[in-house]
Amino acid sequence: MEQIKYYMAPMEGVTGYVYRNAYAKYYGGIERYFTPFVANKKLGHREKNDVCPEHNAGMAVVPQILTNRAEDFLAIAEILREYGYDTVNLNLGCPSGTVAARGRGAGFLAMPDELDHFLEEIFEKCPLRISIKTRIGKENPAEWERLLAIYEKYPLEELIVHPRVQTDFYKNRVNLEAFARAEKNSRHSLCYNGDIVDAASAAHIREGFPSVDKFMIGRGLIKHPWLLEELSGGRQEKQERKERFFRFHNAILEGYRQQMSGDKNTLFKMKELWAYWGENFADADQRLKKIRKCERVAEYECLVDALFREKELCV
């Protein structure tokens, strides 16, 4: 077995370049970072900032595209090629109601004929390598067999599978039987994604799929940024873990302060992260509540300093 490779899952609003750079500096160990999706062929300021080479130095980054129009895919891929990328990822997994209703993301999975034509055109015309991140169907895991057969027709760079259907959103169990079907029948290089949150869940998945050596992690890694050290068997002293976490937090805060205009926007981004981080602190509900309510960066910094100084990690 080759060495296990970990990918950072794309998470819109969370894993932008500020987060990725801070993560790479304080934790690292990620083989590929996937950007949150680009959906519009006219890249806005935010998208350009997220994919431009100056903001992604020293990391292997794969930008992600969300569309069901081949023409738009090709136009976005061309812009990304000009930025220097040689691989792009197609989003066939986003479960959001508005996205799916427009036949994009996991909504595209409900239209296998159209999807097949779309893939035929982009694989014919796109000069870049294309990987796919997919769910196993729109509503029913029975759709998976057909989708897998379609993917078999094209030379994917890799196939990343989050084994849920669109209507699951993030509920219900991951469907490991469906992933096993891909492992058994697909010629593609597979990456598993979904619900890896600690050493036990990682071990469970790895034992089930011994031939798979690529794992993409999203929420588990946001919540516990030290997760990869844990998965590789490293043990870290709690105080050291907390200190590094604090420095990581400060790097993200600093990054958002530079990127965003105004305290409100900066704190909005930080509070999104606290939705994941909060549970890492023992007995800290009152303090976390204040952090959630706080509206000024200066006050926020005092509250977070005190939290890290006075409360222990419970993980």
Ligand SMILES: Cc1cc2nc3c(=O)[nH]c(=O)nc-3n(C[C@H](O)[C@H](O)[C@H](O)COP(=O)(O)O)c2cc1C
């Ligand atoms: C807030 C949030 C934003 C997400 N944004 C994207 C996205 O832009 N592109 C994508 O392919 N998946 C996106 N996802 C899905 C994740 O990449 C990943 O597939 C999912 O969270 C399951 O993996 P996990 O259990 O390791 O978190 C998002 C998920 C969440 C919770």
